Amino acid sequence: MSEKFDAIIVGAGVAGLAAAYTMAKEGLHVIVLEKGQHPGSKNVMGGVLYRQMMDEIIPDFWKEAPIERPIVEQRFWMLAKESVVQTGYRGMEWSQPPYNNFTVFRSKFDHWFASKCVEAGALIICETTIKECIIENNHVIGVRTDRPDGDLYADVVILADGVNSLLGKSLGYHREWRKDEVALAVMEELKLPSQKIEDRFNLDKGMGATIEIFGDGTLGMVGTAFIYTNKEHLSIGCGTLLSEMSKKQVKPYELLDYLKQHPMIKPLIAGAEPCEYYAHLIPEGGYKSIPKLVGDGVIVVGDAAQFVNGIHREGSNLAMTSGRYAAETVIRAKKLGSFNESALSYYKDLIYQSYIAKDLKKYKNASHTMETNPAIFNHYIPAANKVMSEMFTVDGISKSQKQKLAMKHITKERSLLRVAIDGIKVLGAMK
Ligand SMILES: Cc1cc2nc3c(=O)[nH]c(=O)nc-3n(C[C@H](O)[C@H](O)[C@H](O)COP(=O)(O)OP(=O)(O)OC[C@H]3O[C@@H](n4cnc5c(N)ncnc54)[C@H](O)[C@@H]3O)c2cc1C
Structure with a gap:
């Protein structure tokens, strides 16, 4: 049998690297396998990275990491064809260290993060695709790579292989994602x-x-x-x-x-x-689409586990936290000397007690509500633009007449009852 690791991590995105760093720092023998040319080469993000969750892995990382800009203002636009209704928040507290969020380029950020993992003692091998998990008596004991003699063995395999997670699918942990997931x-x-x-x-x-x-x-x-x-x-x-x-x-x-x-x-x-x-x-499946998260010798993290909060544009933070939780679970399992599903279920406890599952649960119906009520996007947003345009146009029409006109725009082709039902549905999906 070839060399055995404490943990093999599939995927060098932020979830996999968070897991690798946390374990390597504790002296565990870990290897990260990534199919891209280098960490970050396959990773796409708009680019807002959340400081707190990264700080929990590498304190004060922002002092040396390749960040682009600290975010001091977050704007929200309700866009119509030729106008926009705007809101948002700008705060001077976000312009001071330790800041709040940063924009980053994942190609640079993941590259840097990977170098910290290597410094901590992790091995990172790129241009290597994992074809399947090696299973013995229903227990994942390693992975088969696309390299000659490329079988590797570990006590635990962490699947940080991103949204499609073909490995999770091949283990039967999730089905093919539906188009609305x-x-x-x-x-x-x-x-x-x-x-x-x-x-x-x-x-x-x-x-x-x-x-x-x-x-x-x-x-x-x-x-x-x-x-x-x-x-x-x-x-x-x-x-x-x-x-x-x-x-x-x-x-x-x-x-x-x-x-x-x-x-x-x-x-x-x-x-x-x-x-x-x-x-x-x-x-985007959220809470209802979370796959099986642990099995004998295996843990699923990050996008592979559907950990994205689309309502709040959060994904990298859930990925990093879940990677860290997976690492803490493996460190604990090593002390216990057991890597079966029951020992690794500690990871599930951490996830379900954390903001990850709590936030996903809160918005569990949001995406479906929006999809089945297209008026939220294509009726109310244009209506809000019309209302604001009229309210801010000084044309001698009385303000009470304008309020009536506003109501007319909102209830155009929709009864008051329908508007009330839509409002209840939206509030219900966000509560
Ligand atoms: C356009 C866009 C904008 C976004 N904007 C934001 C944002 O502003 N803020 C935010 O927090 N989140 C954002 N997200 C979400 C965020 O990018 C993800 O949630 C996050 O990258 C998940 O990290 P991960 O490590 O789980 O997965 P990934 O970063 O996808 O990493 C998975 C890695 O696994 C590798 N891999 C896959 N299969 C194999 C295999 N078989 N063998 C070897 N390697 C494999 C891949 O090459 C990849 O490097 C955005 C996403 C997109 C697409």
Whole structure:
């Protein structure tokens, strides 16, 4: 038998690297196997990384990690064809160390994170695809790679292999995801001088902003579009449920082109040069789609476990926390000397006691409610724009008359009762 590890981690995304770092720091013998050329080469993110969850793995990481900009402002846009209703928050507390969130480029960030794992003692092997788990008496004991003589063995295999998780599927931990359980997201990096970014987004030097866009940014489909500021790039992208895209017969790149041409967005990106294009799936099934998380000798983390909170644009943090929890579980299991499902179920306890499962449970019906009530995106958002336009137009019409007009816009082709039911449904999905 070839060399045996305490843990094999499949996938060098933030979930796998969080697991690797945490175990290596405790002296465990761990190996990460990644099919990409280097960690980060296959990973796509709009790019907001959450400080707290990364700090829990490497304290003060932001002092040396390749971050782009600390985010001091988060804007939310309800976009109509030629207008936008805006809200958001900007806070000076976010411009001071230790900051709140950062934009990052995953190609650089994961590369750096991987180097910290190696410093801590982990082995990372790239350009290696895991074909299957090796199973003996229903217990996962290792992995079969695409390399000659490429079987590797470990007490535990951690599946951090991302949204499709073919390995989780082959173990029977989840079925093929339905089209309403995954979103297809596309994004571009646009190069723009930092001074221009700061002028256009009203930012102090080095600081960043995010814009989440609902409504016309996805042509009224369930999903979001976004613009994030990096040092010398803007990230612009959009994603909708695959089921929505195939219903509407919209191609992802057409959606992105539409977004870039939108009159509210065009001036923000004017003159910016496209330099990278990405397309990637995002798990959106939420709480109800969480697969089997542990088995004898195996743990599933990050996107592979459907740990994405689409309502709050959170994924990297859930990935990092779940990776850390998996590592803590393996460290504990090693002390107990048992790696069966019962010993590894400690991971499930950590997940279900944490913000990960609690937040996913809170929004367990959100995506379905939005998909089955398209008016949320394609009726109320345009109506809100009309109402605001009329309210802010000073034209001699009395304010009480304007309030009546507002009501008319909201109830156009929808009865008051219908509006009330829609409101109850939305509140129900968010409670
Ligand atoms: C367009 C877009 C924008 C996003 N924006 C944000 C955001 O702003 N903030 C946020 O927090 N989240 C965001 N997310 C979600 C976030 O990117 C994911 O939740 C996060 O990357 C999950 O990390 P992970 O390590 O679980 O998976 P991944 O980063 O997908 O890593 C999985 C790794 O496994 C490797 N792999 C897969 N199969 C194998 C195999 N058989 N053998 C070897 N290696 C394998 C892959 O190459 C990959 O490197 C966004 C996602 C997209 C697509």
